[in-house]
Amino acid sequence: MVLAARGHCLPQVVYWGAPLPADEDLETLARAHAIDVTGGMLDANPDLSLCPEASRSFPGQPGLILRDTDGSPLLPKFAFLRDDSADGDLDLVYSDEANGLTLTFRFQRDIETRIITAKTILEATRPVHLHWLAGPVLPAPQQSEEMIDVSGRWCGEFQLNRTAWSPGIRYRENRTGRTGHEHFPGLLIPCIGATNTQGEAYGFHYGWSGGHRMIAEELPDGRRQIQWGHAARMETNADTRFESASLYVTYSQTGLNGCAASFQRHLRDRIVTWTKPGVPRPVHYNCWEAVYFDHKLPVLKDIASRAAKLGAERFVLDDGWFGNRDDDTRSLSDWEVDPRKYPDGLGPLIDHVHAEGMTFGIWFEPEMINPDSDIHRAHPDWALGAEDQTLGRQQKAMNMALPEVRDFIYDRMAAILSRHEIDYVKWDHNRVLPMPDADQTRGSYALIDRLRTDFPNVEIESCASGGGRIDFGIMKRTQRVWLSDSNDALERLRIQHDAALFLPLAVAGSHVGPRRCHTSGRMFDISFRAWVAAQRHMGFEMDPRELNAHEAAVLSEVTSWWKRNRDWMQHADILRLDASDPAIMAEQQMPRDGHRFVVFAGKGATSAQIAPRPLRLTSLDPAARYRVELINRNNAPALSRGHPILKEGPIEVSGTWLMHHGLTLPWHFPDTMWVIEGHRL
Structure with missing residues (x-):
């Protein structure tokens, strides 16, 4: 990637692609990048810079929109201040003295994973109101006819959309307040003739767990720009410092697989902080689709024993162990063990699980609250949004921007984690927010970071009704994702196939579901269900009491195969x-x-x-x-x-x-x- 600037103006990317010869004349290259001027145009083409400026007559979407403290619009015009570089890191710093603004572009390269990580930082001498700040704006290739972005739904995540380039913009904005089933923040741009295995392609991922915006714009002169940033108006308060999330980009000469391998390696080897590095990924058992809210200790013990015999190495107790949680209408935020179901606490179950040779995990949904809960009755002001808001799954979101809310959740979770030998938390997030708010995401990050610091050996799975919060921002704090709530093996086959463009095996949970899938009603042979789960981090989520002898034998055989191969598979590239x-x-x-x-x-x-x-x-x-x-x-x-x-x-x-x-x-x-x-x- 080659950046160049004219005079004191903001830099632009003048080349991004295959490695250039070491003796390439970059000055000539920069001049050769310029396009011609003809009738009906300005006398010079405004640069497609790292932050296109409206004040320089840029004809497309600007990279920065903000207002002053009093709400009046600002039209910044930045000039070069300094550059700092060391060990593959580069900071380019620009200032607008008249408006008291400083703009920094930060780049980090990783030669091993072939990922460039980029970020934009805005600083002001007084509080200003931010409407839009793009991460470093990059050009899209001219030798491309289409782009591939990602949509989806509950039980149907990671759906690829191919959109032809045309004059104007492909504008996608997620305003749900979490990463979303509907708007995974990824973009792939194949050049003409590219497939999974051959040709040139460019990849983008915006590592942020809140609302985000993507702009892919073709200007009238034919140039193309890609912008990523937080969703507009997510910064609800004036401030003196703002920054985009990290934008991860890569270029491939081996088709979409080159981008996929780079993202997979970077996430696995650079982003995720493993609780037990070098330890093989354990085979899961999750009890949700076996018992739902109907927790009975003898039944759970029996199920745990059967799961261990099949090859499970971790038992996860899902929703229903706390408060008066007999269905999804009550008790979220009442994070204390239900004495009706567990009169002696969780200890007897955990001891049994450990005796069967498995570790123990537990489900929380920390950022959510039911109106029918003791905590909501005591602190209705802790809920985010209006009192008469539309509920989602009978619940509201906690206001994670409030320190007292984070302290309360931390204290309740820490009490459970301190009292018991627990090595895994399934962290759920089952509703969208009433409105996008960057402080909500930052508050959730702060809570997870605090728990990770105090309980460094506890692994966390990011679940949000399945794949509703999967991105490199949440993965800095977690070690596993639940790709989808669908355990339908056929749907999983497709979801896993497309998610592999960004996610490696080591983080992508996949479970063998019940004989009759609870979300689709379809029935599949045990062999198909087991091998689909064996494509990723394998687990079970059915009631093992339903298995006949043949099914148990097949599942045990495939699980044994996965265990024999997981050491190398968890470090392998997944190539479509x-x-x-x-x-x-x-x-x-x-x-x-x-x-x-x-x-x-x-x-x-x-x-x-x-x-x-x-x-x-x-x-x-x-x-x-x-x-x-x-x-x-x-x-x-x-x-x-x-x-x-x-x-x-x-x-x-x-x-x-x-x-x-x-x-x-x-x-x-x-x-x-x-x-x-x-x-x-």
């Missing part, structure tokens, strides 16, 4: 494959040294053609030979009547053949998964 059959969603998980891989080929629909099309692999050594084996070939149905060689046993082939011809798999039904292991010889 370009399946020639639209019915197939396939991925290749492979560590950076490429010595082995596993391919998951899930079939989500009936194919148009009779026989499976070859599945090309990616990123292998063309000259190397690989031993490839279909490890679940015994699952081939009776309608698979031929003799493809993979049904007979392992084969040895070249990387070239695997990438240019591909694997010919046996015929199989929809809603099934083939699993292929490969080893470089």
